[in-house]
Amino acid sequence: MRPFDYQRAERLEHAAQLTAEANTLALAGGTNLVDLMKLQVETPQTLVDIGRLPLGTIADEGEGLRIGALATNTATAVHPRVRSEYPVLARAILSGATQQLRNKATTGGNLCQRTRCYYFTNIDQPCNKREPGSGCGAIKGIARIHAVLGASDNCIATYPGDMAVALAALGATVEIASERRSRSVPVRDFHRLPGDTPEKDNVLEPGELITAVTLPAPVGGIQLYRKVRERSSYAFALCSVAAVIDLAEGRFTRADLAFGSLAHKPWHDPRITDLLVGSEPTLALFDKAADLLLEGARGYGENDFKIPLARRTLAAVLCEATGVEP
Amino acid sequence: MAISINGQEYPLPEDPRTSLLDFLRREARLTGTKKGCDHGQCGACTVMVGGLRINSCLSLAITHEGDEITTIEGLGSLTSPGAMQEAFVAHDGFQCGYCTPGQICSATAMLQEIAAGWPSDATQDLTATPSLTDEEIRERMSGNLCRCGAYPNIVAAIRDVAGAEA
Ligand SMILES: Cc1cc2nc3c(=O)[nH]c(=O)nc-3n(C[C@H](O)[C@H](O)[C@H](O)COP(=O)(O)OP(=O)(O)OC[C@H]3O[C@@H](n4cnc5c(N)ncnc54)[C@H](O)[C@@H]3O)c2cc1C
Ligand code: SF4
Ligand code: FES
Ligand code: FES
Numbered sequence: 001m002r003p004f005d006y007q008r009a010e011r012l013e014h015a016a017q018l019t020a021e022a023n024t025l026a027l028a029g030g031t032n033l034v035d036l037m038k039l040q041v042e043t044p045q046t047l048v049d050i051g052r053l054p055l056g057t058i059a060d061e062g063e064g065l066r067i068g069a070l071a072t073n074t075a076t077a078v079h080p081r082v083r084s085e086y087p088v089l090a091r092a093i094l095s096g097a098t099q100q101l102r103n104k105a106t107t108g109g110n111l112c113q114r115t116r117c118y119y120f121t122n123i124d125q126p127c128n129k130r131e132p133g134s135g136c137g138a139i140k141g142i143a144r145i146h147a148v149l150g151a152s153d154n155c156i157a158t159y160p161g162d163m164a165v166a167l168a169a170l171g172a173t174v175e176i177a178s179e180r181r182s183r184s185v186p187v188r189d190f191h192r193l194p195g196d197t198p199e200k201d202n203v204l205e206p207g208e209l210i211t212a213v214t215l216p217a218p219v220g221g222i223q224l225y226r227k228v229r230e231r232s233s234y235a236f237a238l239c240s241v242a243a244v245i246d247l248a249e250g251r252f253t254r255a256d257l258a259f260g261s262l263a264h265k266p267w268h269d270p271r272i273t274d275l276l277v278g279s280e281p282t283l284a285l286f287d288k289a290a291d292l293l294l295e296g297a298r299g300y301g302e303n304d305f306k307i308p309l310a311r312r313t314l315a316a317v318l319c320e321a322t323g324v325e326p
Numbered sequence: 327m328a329i330s331i332n333g334q335e336y337p338l339p340e341d342p343r344t345s346l347l348d349f350l351r352r353e354a355r356l357t358g359t360k361k362g363c364d365h366g367q368c369g370a371c372t373v374m375v376g377g378l379r380i381n382s383c384l385s386l387a388i389t390h391e392g393d394e395i396t397t398i399e400g401l402g403s404l405t406s407p408g409a410m411q412e413a414f415v416a417h418d419g420f421q422c423g424y425c426t427p428g429q430i431c432s433a434t435a436m437l438q439e440i441a442a443g444w445p446s447d448a449t450q451d452l453t454a455t456p457s458l459t460d461e462e463i464r465e466r467m468s469g470n471l472c473r474c475g476a477y478p479n480i481v482a483a484i485r486d487v488a489g490a491e492a
Contacts, residue, residue, distance in 0.1 A: 006342035006388055027389070034345070034384045035365050047342070049389055074378075078444045083452040094447040098469025099439065100432065101366060103378045104385065233447065233468040 001037050008049045012211065016179045018048045020207025026050045028070060029104035031097075032113045040123050041114075041130055055108075055211055058082075063217035069108035069210045073163065074099070076107065086215055088223035088242050092166035095227045098234055108210035111164055111174065111190065114201065115157035115264075116145060116236055128154045129198040136198075143300040145238065148307055149263040149293075155198030156300055158261050159191050160236045166225055167213060168258035168266040169242035175212040176204065187213070188258075191265030201264075221246035221254055222321045228313055237261040239309050245321040252276045257317075259293065262310055269293055281322035286315045327391045331356065332400030342388045347371045349387035350397060358398035358427045362471070369470035372428040372435075373397050379435035381469075398427035401434060409490065410434050413483040421474035432470045433484045439466070440488070458488045 009015035019026050023045040027033055030051075036042040055070040058079050065086070067076055076082055077093040097105065119125040119137030126135035138146055138156055146156040167187040174190045176183050191202045204210070222245045229235040240260035246253045255276035259267040272289050279285055290311040297307050319326045328335040329349070336354050347364070350356045350373070362370035364383045371382040374396040402408030410430045413419070420426040440458055448465035449456045456462060463481050472480065 001343045004342065006386075027386075030386060030389070031366055031381070031384045034386060038364065051389055074444070078442075083445065087452050090445065090452055091447075094445065094449075098369070099436070099446075099466060100369060100372055100379050100381045100469045101384075104380050233465055 002040060002043045004037075004044050005046045006049065007046060009053060012053055012055070012177060012209070013179060015048055015050045015053060016177060016207050016209055018046065019209060020179065021046065022206075024048060026108075026209060028106040028109035029072070030109075031101050031104050032109060036114060036121070039121055041121055050209065061214055065215045067107050067213045067215070069212055070106050073097075073102035073105040073107075073110060076163075077102065081218075085218035085220075086166075086170060086223070088169060088225050088244060089163070089166040089215070091223070091225035092162040092227075092240075092242060095225060095237075095240075096162040107163075107213055110161055111187075111210060111213070112202065112204070113161050116160045117157040118142065118145075120157065129157060129194075129201075132197075132199050139300060142302055144302040145236070145261070146300055146303050147263045148297045148299055148303060148310070149259075149267055150193045150296075151264065151298070151300075152194045152196070152198070154196060155194035155264070157194065157198065157264055159201070159263070159265050160261060161266075162225070162227065162237060162240060162260060164191070165240055165258045165260035165266045166242040167215075168268050169244050169256050171216055171256065173214045173216075174210055175214060176208050177211045178205070178208045182211070184214075187266070188268045194264050198264075219244060219246070219254065224317055224321060226313055226317050226320075227260075228309060239306055239313050241313050241317045242266075243317050243321060245318075247281070247322060251278055251280055252322075257314075259310065259314075262306060267293075281318065281324050283315065283319075283324060283326075286318045286324075287311075289318070290314050329387065329390050329393060329395060331395045332397060333394075338391055339387050342386060344387045346373070346382040346385040346387045346390060346395070350382060350395075353387075356397050356399050359431075360424055360427055362425070362428075367471075368425070368428075369432060370425050370428040372432045372470065374431060374435050377435065377438060379432050396431070398431055401430060408434070409487050410483070413486045414480070417479045417483040417486065418476070419480045419483040420472075420476050425470060425472045425474075425476075429467070429470045429472065429480055432467060433480075433487070436463075436466050436484070437488055458485070460485070 025044040055068040057068045125137040172187045227237045227240040244256040360370040362368035366384040
């Protein structure tokens, strides 16, 4: 690990001021950042420990719920309202990592976790995300875990997390603060596509910190999180689907879906909701929904399997939610 | 200010790069906690901070100022082993023993999580009180790998302690 200057932020304004400086990173639970610092993928000159800021509260906000940036993944997943009213979120979090990691992982750190692309984490390999302009090792290399949607010629990495996929299905909002202003961004727009600037994972500017995530009023319905992975526990998703579904009189009245590990961001396509809502659930309809999802899909050899996998995972989730026989 | 380990105070490390794991082993000279992968993947370094289990390899010691850490040395000794330590011996819950301190710290914290009613990915009904089935034990212990494959006996040891406490 490269030497760095350690600073403990006493107040949010202080943290925002410090992290606005070049080569400075915020440290929350450290489960991703410390790992990447050991690998010298991240080499901050200054590390700002935000872990003791009072941002860990989970509290009612109107009919919704506000989850502080430093609430741990464990605290969120075991919260009574998350378990009963936002089960897709509890399920997504519990499917990720291990209890030891979730006890440290935070809301903000989880949203900002970096890709698991093996070229990104190996400093002997070219990677446009780690070192802009150095090339992309994955495009012509081993791309098993990589994107099939929304990639660019510069980067085909995925956002690997689970929690954010559920938050995207639920239509949650990220609260962001800097020294000068605060703003909120829908989770669906928080992460970005790689384009020509794969070094930017999300819309945060230097000096901006996540302060909370807010969930809208609960909508009930059938909430599912299905995660497909190499083994049945303790592995990142190859493909995941978060679904909030409701039906009345044999037709969809709600179909909010988000997809994980297929792209550089949790994938949400409003056309799928428009297609499903008002229609009767049938296998043919689910196939049409998959056509929309995978319209621009492209594999890179090793990850070609993700395209049929996404189609089947979507169908499996919709079958489970509606009772249609697979 | 200092870090409290098993009730004893230790001064913070000078180098902020020191992981909690290296701090325990090198500076506090408590070598029960093991380094397997050093990247959060194996669980050999599991300790409890304020009663919660974490991977000490992914945590910087300096961030733990004022925290209360419990390591395997805090759970019992040769002359007076803790319940989980005794159960691992009784059930042959290890072969080489390298993963064992992490397994025992993890299992001890896990029983407290069950007592608190926390669900896991293996819990069918998120709003019900979880029960300690073998499936639950396996899912909840998935962060502790054992290269010797002592898993069935580890599950048996945990089941034994849980049964005695219930
Ligand atoms: C072995 C292993 C398996 C894992 N498996 C899974 C899995 O299956 N699913 C899954 O979703 N995740 C998984 N994870 C990832 C884990 O969830 C993340 O490491 C964790 O959520 C990061 O949170 P943290 O608080 O520790 O972040 P840190 O490591 O402290 O920070 C991560 C990044 O976020 C930034 N950051 C932190 N807080 C803020 C804030 N408030 N505002 C702005 N920026 C901030 C930091 O500067 C840093 O860049 C796994 C990790 C490991 C090590
Ligand atoms: S896919 Fe992205 S993160 Fe991976 S090597 Fe290419 S540029 Fe780097
Ligand atoms: S040494 Fe910490 S998890 Fe392997
Ligand atoms: S007993 Fe040898 S690794 Fe578990």
